[in-house]
Amino acid sequence: MQPVWIVDDDKSIRWVLEKTLAREKIAFQSFVSAAEALAQLDAGGKPPQVLVSDIRMPGPSGLELLQLFRSRFPTLPVIIMTAYSDLESAVSAFQGGAFEYLPKPFDVDQALELIRRAIAESMHQNGAPNEVDLLPEMLGQAPAMQEVFRAIGRLSQSSATVLITGESGSGKELVARAVHRHSPRADQPFIAINTAAIPRDLLESELFGHERGAFTGAASQRQGRFEQAEGGTLFLDEIGDMPAEMQTRLLRVLSDGHYYRVGGHSPLKTRVRIIAATHQDLEARVRQGLFREDLFHRLNVIRVRLPSLRERREDIPLLARHFLQKSALELGVEAKRFSEAALQRLCAVDLTGNVRQLENICHWLTVMAPGQLVEVVDLPPELREATAPLSESDWQIALANVVDRALLGSPGQVHENLLRAFERVLIKRALIHTGGRRIEAALALGIGRNTITRKIQELALDSGFPASTGDRDPAGS
Secondary structure (H helix, E strand, O other), rough: OEEEEEHHHOOOHHHHHHHHHHHHOOOEEEOHHHHHHHHHOOOOOOOOEEEEOOOOOOOOOOHHHHHHHHHOOOOOOOEEEEEOOHHHHHHHHHOOOOOEEEEEEOOOHHHHHHHHHHHHHHHHHOOOOOOHOOOOOOOOOOOHHHHHHHHHHHHHHOOOOOEEOOOOOOOOOOHHHHHHHHHOOOOOOOEEOOOOOOHHHHHHHHHHOEEEOOOOOOOOOOOHHHHHOOOEEEEEEOOHOHHHHHHHHHHHHHHHEEEEEOOOOOOOOOOOEEEEEEOOOOOHHHOOOOOOHHHHHHOOEEEOOOOOOOHHHHHHHHHHHHHHHHHHHOOOOOOOOEEEEHHHHHHOOOOHHHHHHHHHHHHHHHOOOOOOOOOOOOOOHHHHHHHOOOOOOOOHHHHHHHHHHHHHHHHOOOHHHHHHHHHHHHHHHHHHHHOHHHHHHHHHHHOOOHHHHHHHHHHOOOOOOOOOOOOOOOOOO
């Protein structure tokens, strides 16, 4: 792994970061100025894993260094250090493509966490292996997930545009990365952008880049995500929330493969595969006039629907154990394990945040659970107190308890009594469902009209649901 580069003319800042990284066994190299760092790069040195730079230094500033690195290494994470009150510099850093900014004076643990995140991002962008990558990229034994896996397999020899739909937190970006990783473009960049998270006045520049002087603050030319993803895959997350004017520009790119940087006059040709994702119902948004129909058809070439966690509850134990292991690797601690009761509780409650919520829960447990065995009492309070929805097997478990009590209390009459009670509930609910119409209730239950009439009499339900004229059989059957 390449080292982290620290660029700052302040000796005390360099010392603090050096000691922190050394303690964590993260390789680093320090420079007193941007010029010194650039000189090593120009002399043939390899680029760093992550660049951490101050803004104000003698010679080239940190923002200038940022622009130079972004132009040569578009996916390299750059962390800019700045003062609390320097809002303009912070905004300029983000507009210039900084991974994050670190306000001074900073908390050492905060700085370390930020650098760790940047290293993980760098490894992910460049496809470098790390411990977490040794874990399976996607998990799922449920039939709905097996269908997703089959779709990814079928797409492995294709460069077709893909639209991934599914609820928030269901793992749409994981599917997009898997499609890319198993495609002919696997050795090219995978660039992701959440189109809903970027202000609309910055989105055009983010996607297509800008020329120097295109707008206030555009001090140099900047590559957009299309250029960064050239030859690879561009993942457009939350495409359903894209502003109307950007939908028009995106449609033009998808139609003829050309685009312009903001402020540019020369068209650029793109060879990017588009994978889009949304939690929205795009057909409904088209009907409402909120999404262009022609863009929808351009994106909806191959659709992959990702099931919610509610549709694949049988995968929750597998995923939960996986996320405990992953969190343990990330935090450098021994992996915890779930008790059977805790797993049953996780399977029973509705996790509306889907896989992302489950992963967050497991990370929380890795940090907060007191012992190595996670019990129900260790789960977050909102899970312990939530009312679990009735699952398909719950009524069978309840029935088993009733049978056990009946076998002890009234042996010899269990079958007759319980069968009568079961039929009474079944027919009564069907009649309530149909407003007392017996023929419709019989059809709904899949039994004959004669049968339901006889059962109503036997079970003494006829007073509550008298036969209507339309229910009487003219033949008297």
